[in-house]
Amino acid sequence: MMDILRNGLHALNDDTQRLTSESFHYQNSLQSFSEDIPKLKIAIEETHASIDAHITNQQLMEESLTSLQQHLDDQKNISNDGTLIWKITNVRQKIVDAECERQPSIYSPVFFSSPIGYKMRLLLYLTGDGNARRTHISVFFVLMRGEYDAILHFPFSFKVTFALLDQTSHQRHIMDSFLPDVKSSSFQRPRSDMNIASGIPKFVPLTIIQQDNNPYIVNDTMFIKVIIHFSDISKPLLSYTLNLNPGLPIEIQRESIKRELEKQKQENLLATRNASTSVKLEIRTNDFSSNDE
Secondary structure: OHHHHHHHHHHHHHHHHHHHHHHHHHHHHHHHHHHHHHHHHHHHHHHHHHHHHHHHHHHHHHHHHHHHHHHHHHHOOOOOOOEEEEEEOOHHHHHHHHHOOOOOOEEOOOEEOOOOOOEEEEEEEOOOOHHHOOOEEEEEEEEEOOOOHHHOOOOOOOEEEEEEOOOOOOOOOEEEEEOOOOOOHHHOOOOOOEOOOEEEEEEEEHHHHOOOOOOOOEOOEEEEEEEEEOOOOOHHHHHHHHHOOOOOOHHHHHHHHHHHHHHHHHHHHHHHHHHHHHHHHHHHHHHHHHHHO
């Protein structure tokens, strides 16, 4: 019986020593873990900071690529005759971006009034701006700082016409024009890269381009043309100009416009003469009637 108790005591002592040893081991492990936790926190924070830095760098690179692409687009087919046909692709996605305000507006390529003339571009809100938000397309004219501004005349005072081009043979282009307010800072000599945009907030109702198979968005592409009026252009001549084949060389287009202008002048002159002749005949008829009485 005593032997059994002794053996039991020995076993208990052994278990106590083992448990004490294990407890000490666990305490050391916990202490080690406790010391490692701040280090792990620092490592995690450094990792997060590194990830944030990579994301920021990626965003900067994407912005740089976008800016570079914009610059390359601006350099392609630069217009220097005071007109621009702006091709806008991926219109549906751009409308979505504008609706959620991810990118509410887009800029056109730069164009010029002459090789050493005014530097300009357009600013487009596909879902409207200000009071026209979600009801109209808004389009604005932007006067930019140019290399030859010192010898140009300011304020800019020339009439500006915008046209959303009908891409079918019907050519029912949507046009609107405005005259610059010469007192506005938008049309003074630019002191920064771009003046404040000015133009037509309610250019085209959104209901028109939201229609299926509308003639203004074809293959997810639209075209907007701008014309700067450096001389008086009648409405019929403006319509003729918009309907000219843009694939023709500029000189041919100018010659066609010149011929059309002369034709319209002759037609107006003939109409005036005919009207004058009619008036004279009417007067003579009235005179005869008076004499007969």
